[in-house]
Amino acid sequence: MRFEPTNPGRRVAAAPLSALLAAALLLTLACGRDGGAPSSAGSSVTVETAEGAPLILISIDTLRSDRLPIYGYDGIETPAIDRLAADSIVYEHAYSHYPITLPSHTSLFSGLLPPDHGVRDNIGYAVEADAMPWLPRDLQQAGYRTGGLVSSFVLRGDTGFDTGFDDFDDDIAVRRDIPLGGLQRSGFETLERTVDWLDTVGEQPFFLFFHIYEPHSPYTPPEPFASRYPDPYDGEVAAADAVVGGLLDALRERDLYDDAVIVLLSDHGEGLGDHGEQEHGIFLYREAIQVALVLKLPGAQLGGARVAAPAQLIDVPPTVRGLLGLPPQPADDDRPTSAPSNARSLLDLFGPDAPNRRIFSETFYPRLHLGWSDLSSLVDAEYHYIDGPAPELYDVVADPAQRNDILRERRRVYAEKREAIAGYQVPLAGPSDVDPEAVAKLAALGYAGSPSVAEGDLPDPKSRLHELEALKEASALIGAKRWIEAVPVLEQLVAANEFMQDAREKLALALHRSGQRAAAVAAYRDALERSGGASHLALTLAGLYLELGAFDDAREHAALALDASPALAHLTRAEIEMAAESIDAARQAAEQAVAADDTRPMAHVMLARVLARQNDLDAAAQSMARADALFAEQSSPLPVGAAFAKGDLAARQGRAADAAAAFQDEIARHPDHLDSYTRLAILLVAEGDPQSGIGVLRQMLEVNPVPGAHVQLIKTLRILGDPQSADRALRQALTQFPDDRALLDLRAG
16 A cells, blocks of 8 residues: 555545534543544544543554554555554544654654754754753653653663653663664563552553564564564554553553544654665655554543544644643744744644644654755645755645655745745754764664765755765665675765765774775774764774774874764773783773773673782672672673683683683573683683683684784684694685784784
8 A cells, every 4th residue: 555545635525623622522421432523624622621630642653654553555464453443533634744754753752843943853853852842851840750762772771762761661671783773672571560560550540652563674473473474564564553452451440542642653754765765864755754643532432423624743842732722832932943833733623624734744864864965845635845955746635645746836836835944954963973882773674874974065865865874774674684796786876975984984883894994994084083082982993903903003093983972992901011012001991981880780790800810819809799780770681791701710720610611601692792702712721621622713713704803813722732733724824814903914923
């Protein structure tokens, strides 16, 4: 289905206002629920106030409205959403203001358009909730218990998104070397936690924000939905419906459903190839910005009504404020946009007198990540105008799938839309330096790395669709660890796109992982310069220089991240000093990392490693115990190097079996941690099992066919007293990597 409305071309028929008010009154008294749904007549409706009513806001990430039966789709079954819609008002043409998760949800909670709240990407922009209207905070101040449970790292609390929540659950497991989309939580797990939270609210009024990540990519629906639906996106939508059904059932079981105000919506849609984009973020066609929007009132007032007038996500805050008796959102004429907000209560949108508002959307994703032009759009009941280097105009009634650009035929409409949209377009503030850990986590989620502001005459994204496919191909190759194959694809993209920062960073990564470390250094240096000194790139370069034994260069690049990420910068410096055999300097750096962030488990792990190296084993054990406590408290899986450090300490304490188990654990969790293989091999040889030791070294090379693994093999063979085998391994490695600096240094040594 491609945005064919339930009744194509339908305009809502008028009905006498007195008849509407009479129907609304009957519905208010709960006498009309079985007598048929009211039509969209009149300009507004009268409903009972709902002060103190539970408020539940359900956000289904990346859900296209035209993939739900309540919007006319017959490809799947969604019984839970269908049942909710029967008790609710369904808004047939609702729109998001941004096709990306964090900016869209920021508009949802603030009631502000993206140019006003300033969040223009998932990364590099903080949610300054204290400087704007913020619905969770205002509900909290009104005496509501506020709880938020999210299923994606993108909505993590440390962006500022958790402002105003008494309880905020963003516990998303973080793992390395996982498929794209790994940094999300199953909606069913979020549901379990939410049901537990509901049992804690007691008699207090409460606001629940419930966010699930189905059907965001990758589309991997659980059974029975995977087998039931050939289209995996549909399977994910059906799974999302099952999750929503579980939540609604929990509300019914606790006698909360009938009295509650429930809003179900999506933050943006999904391309699914309709205009060449499979996912979202680049384009502003209706498949990307038209969203589901369902409003259930207490007592199922107006249940079954459908509203055709255009609605938008920033209408949700004034609707909720009015229903719950909160003060209206404060006006602020000092905000940067010159066009006033046209947000209003969703209950004002009934009938032919409802305003035919222009609804604004934008995306800076193509400019920040791909070096292409940003886009903006205005859509109303008749037309959708998309502004960019190659503007477009569509008749949304006659052509809901947006196949026929009528800009040349409707020049007057185009001129009016172009003039109107200029009032919304606020210059882009550049992104702030991004926490390196956040970059790594978002990259695993499928979002590209550090944003940077491309300047100049940028191409329209439509003209670069072939390159979008190439970037997708390269990302898939990297996801499959086919590094060498990804390199030429990325080199072509970088050559053709001066500002495509994502491709530059991916190229540097592919060069590094394929063993081309000198070329990787050059690529990372280029990406670092073009990013304006992004701390995550500085630290990545520091690590690469460390691999190459260039300790001074490594120190210099670690220092570049001190302002933005002091704890990580000190940790990196400690690693460098350990490798350089400057143990006192390593201890100082580790202690500085702990001082910078005492809640960071890996700071204590690093200090334990240094203390163990100084043979202060009791102090090392205390630091490791502190790290273990923090890992448990934060429900955090062990990151790279944590299990290795445990093994190192156990080996120094003479606990060979515990040390071997810890090294094996590190290898299982992080197969690219080379030191674990070599330490385990040395331990096995020392314990009288040389064959197993050699097997571990062989496994290291098979799993990591990179120069660094060969360097570790050669060094280990020399430690084990087998110089002949070490020389033979060095000659073989140089045939594969003849220009690798670290291998050449081993030959010179």
